[in-house]
Amino acid sequence: MSPAIPSRPQSIALIGGHRALDLVNTVSWRHDPDQWRENLAVPLDLLTWAHRASVLHEPHLTAIRLATAEDPKLAAGVLRRVHELREQLYLHLADCIDDPDREHQIVEGSPLHRAFADAVTASKLAGTPARWTLDARVPFDIPRVLALHALDLVQTMPLDSLRRCDDDGCGWLFLDTTRNHSRRWCSSGDCGNRDRARRHYARSQKTTRRDASASGSQ
Numbered sequence: 143m144s145p146a147i148p149s150r151p152q153s154i155a156l157i158g159g160h161r162a163l164d165l166v167n168t169v170s171w172r173h174d175p176d177q178w179r180e181n182l183a184v185p186l187d188l189l190t191w192a193h194r195a196s197v198l199h200e201p202h203l204t205a206i207r208l209a210t211a212e213d214p215k216l217a218a219g220v221l222r223r224v225h226e227l228r229e230q231l232y233l234h235l236a237d238c239i240d241d242p243d244r245e246h247q248i249v250e251g252s253p254l255h256r257a258f259a260d261a262v263t264a265s266k267l268a269g270t271p272a273r274w275t276l277d278a279r280v281p282f283d284i285p286r287v288l289a290l291h292a293l294d295l296v297q298t299m300p301l302d303s304l305r306r307c308d309d310d311g312c313g314w315l316f317l318d319t320t321r322n323h324s325r326r327w328c329s330s331g332d333c334g335n336r337d338r339a340r341r342h343y344a345r346s347q348k349t350t351r352r353d354a355s356a357s358g359s360q
């Protein structure tokens with residue numbers, strides 16, 4: 143087995159346009175087994191990313207870090223729950239993208255439904271318009287806060303704006319907010335650049351082949 147590619151929770155881009163999509167995008171190269179990378183590989187990765195993504199705020203960060211450091215079993219359980227939420231959410235969103243004409247029900251008792259119900263039970267309604275809100279104070283609040291983001295996404299997302307990066311291996315999701323819905327890449331500087339380089343290479347190979355066959359015929 144090849145060694146795991148190191149995670150990058152401190153630098154992975156937050157470009158989904160919604161925090162729940164940024165969560166889904168904590169897996170890099172989801173559809174490319176050679177480059178696949180888990181950016182939330184250990185509990186500390188989760189805390190680092192959650193703090194960066196404003197899921198976990200400063201006053202409670204230290205207490206949660208201590209609690210997870212003192213109880214590795216608890217920390218592993220929290221991380222597992224985040225992974226489960228993320229993967230269930232990805233499956234649901236991928237279904238919505240791949241089969242946009244069908245209704246995609248989140249049925250009662252399904253893992254996503256259970257995660258939403260657990261998160262709502264621990265939250266309070268606040269603000270105008272009212273939203274379910276929760277400040278993460280204990281480790282298991284992290285998956286709950288993320289579930290509230292996921293719930294917000296599935297309740298409010300404009301389906302025609304939800305996109306998957308056009309790169310075959312990437313698998314990142316984002317909301318396309320361009321006026322003519324023309325965004326193809328998670329990042330034009332990353333997957334977009336790679337595609338431009340690939341097309342440039344293909345063009346130059348074609349020219350080289352054409353030149354070679356032309357000189358061969360002379």
Ligand SMILES: [Zn+2]
Nearest residue numbers: 307312328333
């Ligand atoms: Zn991409």
